[in-house]
Amino acid sequence: MKNERSASPLIRRDLPHPPRRVPLLGDITRIDRYRPIQNEMALAASLGPIFERKVLGLHFIYVTGARLAAQCSDEKHWERALYGPVLEFQRFMPDALFVVDSDNPLWGQARRILTPGFAQKAMRSYHRAMQSVADDLVAEWSAGDGVIDTYSAMTRAAGEVIGRAGFTRDLGLFHDAPDSADSRAFIDSLGDLLRMASDAGLALPIVGPLRRRLVEPRVRRDVEVIHSFSDRIIAERQAHPTDDEDLLNLMLTATDPETGRRLPTDNVREQVLTFMAGGYETTAALLESVLYYIAADRELQEQLRAEVSARGGFDHKAITGMRLIRQVLNECLRLWPPAPGYFRRARTDQDLGGYRIPAGQMVFVLALAAHRDKDVWGPDADVFDPSRFEPDRLRGHPDRFFEPWGTGPRSCIGRQFALHEATLLIARILSAFDLSTDGAPLVMRERGTMRPEPYQLKVTPRAGR
Template identity: 50%
Template sequence: MNALPLSALPHPPGRLPVLGDVRSVDRRRPTQHETELTRELGPIFQRELLGNRLVVVGGADLARQTLDEESWGRVLVGPLAQLRAVAGAGLFTARTRDPLWGQARRILTPGFAQAAMRVYHDAMASVADDLTQKWTESPVIDVHRDMTAATLEVIGRAGFSRRMGLLGSDDGAADGTGEFLDALGRILLWAGESTNDVPMLGPIREVLGSRRRNADIATGRRFVSSIIETRVREGARGRNDLLGLMLETADPETGERLPLRNVTDQVLTFLAAGHETTAALMEVALYYLAAEPEVADRIATTELDGTALTYENVVRLRQIRAYLNECLRLWPPAPGFFRLARTDQVLDGYHVPAGRAVFVLALAAQRDPAVWGPDADLFRADRFLGERLTASSRKFFAPWGTGPRSCIGRQFAIHESSLLLASVLSRFDLRLEKPTDLVMRERATLRPEPFTLVASPRTTVPAAPVASGRS
């Protein structure tokens, strides 16, 4: 194979003997820094630390090559590997060869199909009602806090038929929820930083933080176990939700049900990954809408205009869906993923041997000006409308991952986000409390630094009622 070895790849300047590219380590904003390096070094480059080479693929065309499931596969590396210590064999952290992964995927797939969103719509709508009521009463909004609350409530109510106590009159959180959230935040920060640490300092930090981390993991699993134990004690009682699916449904292939330990893994995965990624998406969307009120007015006037937010109407909100897609393009909550070469591959003239993993930097590939145009860094939701939508489908866009290991909850997240965003837009004009840039922090996901909005009653269109999907 006439190709260059990976050792010939460009690398950041200032490489040191033994330590390698330690000067290029940015443990606070690793993927954003790697995106900057893509602009300097090209669509594929290397970073070497203590002899370990990371191959970063940031060009859209090269990233698209790695989506071929015959030639490339998924590998558990980076923050997801760290989170395995927390979520065990949950869908995101299980290894594909683990029999429980296939069993759980088969059992849960019907619960995340588009048809299931009709079942969950009422629970999601109740959260939208509580959120907008809260903003009516308290118009100065801590966006990070409220999106955390709203997305956890959606998962709790739609997924487990349980109010989490984070919105409305029961604000203050159900027993243990606040402690769980604090522990979860520290775990996500650890997962992100520990995989992007300075050599030699990382292991020291691991040892020093192990007691706190183990306590946080125990807190998370204890909280989830209480949810499951309550359901088992009370019984299903006709509840049509994800927890019931996991507890009561047999795998169509093996005839076996999920063991309770794996149900705990799955519930913890949905609470952690499900709320974190959707909250990140909502925060980005709200920031851009507040920064560009004329866009918010246009969507409210042309697409909402007092329309009842039934299930049928929400799935037809094309402008809102395009807006969310553009948020996901610019700021994917999961900024990258690893792909493993099944056979010898060539990327941009470099030989990637079979069994070698590369890091596909979606954050960079989805901003590649060679594919997305010279305005790739600008927010333009019309990229995902009309003829431009057709063109976009041929470009690299993978905010939910790829292949059989792509995010099973993407339909859930999109329906939830569309409903919440439509509810807010139809009722409120939003503005930033003070001018501020959108600053992203990394803690296993990309999520905005906290910012504050001010909501005032919308005057351009009548408020759209949030309605059940059942006519």
């Protein structure tokens, strides 16, 4: 996508576009303000693997085919670009890992310092904290009435995992604790900011600036809440140092192997926010999708439960060996990636599907659509089928495109953390409960991430668990 008043003269004029284009207004009649990403995926079915739309002088290019999306992942010819909702986050965390520009020295410094925090040795140290959250979740559900608000439960579980594993801090999201009220206020404010960033990043000219002025007081209040919460976590650790092997100590004490420098304190705040914002929202979204599909398929549920039982426990080795659960996670990430796409900028003039994309032009790689490309994933690409991630079947799709974590050096640093956490939580839930839903369809909403509309999960404790 490129925010410009007129299309570049180098772009061929025959790029496919939605029908019934209106003079001056462009393709405004084909916009879905509430589910824009899913709307673009639907357009891809008729317009093909690359298309454009023009709206009020803005020019947008979408890449929805798997092979073209893979071409845009080539770091030699393409680079990351910031635009839309992610760019909005720069307003209140400008140097956070997931929004800072790649040419900012702080990005490389933070990435090098934090990378060891997601190696296997570090993951083993986080495992016990993740287990404690799983135990609290099971205890809460066992004491309840059997009807679970999945949105609340998964939000609190993912947030608490970040708190306990990343910062060695009980946030009190499952019981009353000193941090409970502040933690809930933090989660609420961060959720508000995600929603407002999504709205602002996708807003149309004229309407967008007016809406931003209306919500600006609320934005300032929410930013103050999340900054104060993060600053307190950091200040308390600085006042009472520990030898905990967690992300917070890594941020505060580790040095960059290239420069020998530590992260500035104000940047530590932004990295704390990075893992809270990126970690809880996307993982919660994934867990909600997984629970829905498992609850809707009794046979799959029993297969997963058999795998859990066969592993004989929930230690680190057992969880890393639960391959079938990982296949389910991957299939949900394929169908409903919480980050449904990303922006790329051409480093040099490119031939993309027969269309010339000039140097500097941005495109939006719609992973949500490319993950479902029938040309590379097969005619049943829209069908939920975890077995497609079995090694033998994957070899049958050599051109498959699967990038739910982004691409290149700016891909998600915490992917292994999220996958291990999700595997453990799903395994513990399956060991303790039979799951079912009321049969309502899964509906996805968009607020910067792709996440299910809140739904109720029915859980029945298993005898002798």
